[in-house]
Amino acid sequence: MFLPDPELFHEDSIPADTKKLNDKLVALSEAAPDMWQFSPAAIRQARREGKSAFPMEAQDPKAESFSIEGLSHNIPLRAIHPDKRSPRGVFLHFHGGGWMLGAADLQDERLKQMANDTGLTCISVDYRLAPEAPYPAACDDCEAAALWLATEGKTKFNTDFLAIGGDSAGGHLTANALLRLRDKHKLTPFHAAVFMAGAFDMSGTPSTKNFHEKLVLTTNDIQNFAAAFLQNNEDRTDPDVSPLYADMNDMPPAHFSVGTKDALLDDSIFMANKWIQNQPDTELDIYPGGCHVFQYFPDLAQTQESRKRMSDFLNRLIG
Secondary structure: OOOOOHHHHOHHHOOHHHHHHHHHHHHHHHHOOOHHHOOHHHHHHHHHOOOOOOOOOOOOOOOEEEEEEOOOOEEEEEEEOOOOOOOOEEEEEEOOOOOOOOOOOOOHHHHHHHHHHHOEEEEEEOOOOOOOOOOOHHHHHHHHHHHHHHHHHHHHHOOOOEEEEEEOHHHHHHHHHHHHHHHHHOOOOOOEEEEEOOOOOOOOOHHHHOOOOOOOOOHHHHHHHHHHHHOOOOOOOOOOOOHHHOOOOOOOOEEEEEEEEOOOHHHHHHHHHHHHOOOOOEEEEEEEEEEOOHHHOOOOHHHHHHHHHHHHHHHHHHO
C-alpha cells in the first residue's frame, strides 16, 4: 500500500520554481474571464492559438497522421517516432482536456521527448469530444484504438511491446480501455500503463469536491467537465464510467504521477493503492506543490524529473 510521506504536503517542501509557477498561474486565472461563459469550440480555438495557461508545443514535422476504423467512423491517429533509432515498441496516448478539450497534435514536444528517451513510437488518439459527443463516445474511440493496436498495430509497427497512458481525462480513458479490452475482448496486450493525474472516480473523491484554489483545475471545472461528458445521465459508480470501481485483475505494471496541489490528487492515490493490490509492479510519484498536469510546463525542474521517471519506468519494462 502507498502511504504518502506527510512531508510531501508541507509548504516548505515545495521547490521555489514550482511555487513561482503556481503563483503565476493563480494570478492569470484570477485575471482571466470565466472559461465557462464561452462555448467549447471557442475554448478549443483559444487553446490552439496559445491563449491559455499552458505553453504551446511545436508540431513535429515528421509526425505521421493516419486513421483507423472505429465503431461508427474513422478515428484519426498521430504517430511521433524516435529520431535516431528504430522503434522498440509503441506507446498509445490519450490526451487530457476534461473529455471536452485537447487534440492529438497539441503535445508533440512531450511525446517526442518520450519517444527519444524510450525508443517508443508514441501514437496520440483524436477521440471525439463532449458535449457534442458525450459518453460513451470517447471511451468507444479509445477502446477501438487500443484494440486496433493490439491486433493490427503490432504488424504495422513490427513490435510486440505495447504501452498505454494518458493525462487527466486521458488517464480515465486509459484505464477504461484496459478494462474494456480485458472484459469485452479477453485481451491483456499492454505491458505497461502510465497515468499522469488521471480522473478515476466520476462520483467525486474528497480532493475533487474540495479544491477551490484557482490553480489550473478547480472543483467547479471538474463538475462542469463531468456534466458535459456524462450529460448527468449516467450512474457515476458504474465501473465503465468510474474505473476506480472496477476489478483490477490482470492489469499491467503501472506508473502514477500527481502533484499535491492537484484537485485529482486523491484519484491517483486511491487508484494506485487499488492497482497495487493486484499488480505489485506499481509506482506512485507525488510531487510537492505540483499543480494539475504540471508536466506540461517544460521549464519546471519537477517536470523533467517526472518525465524522466516515466521514461525510466518504460525503459525498465522494455528491457
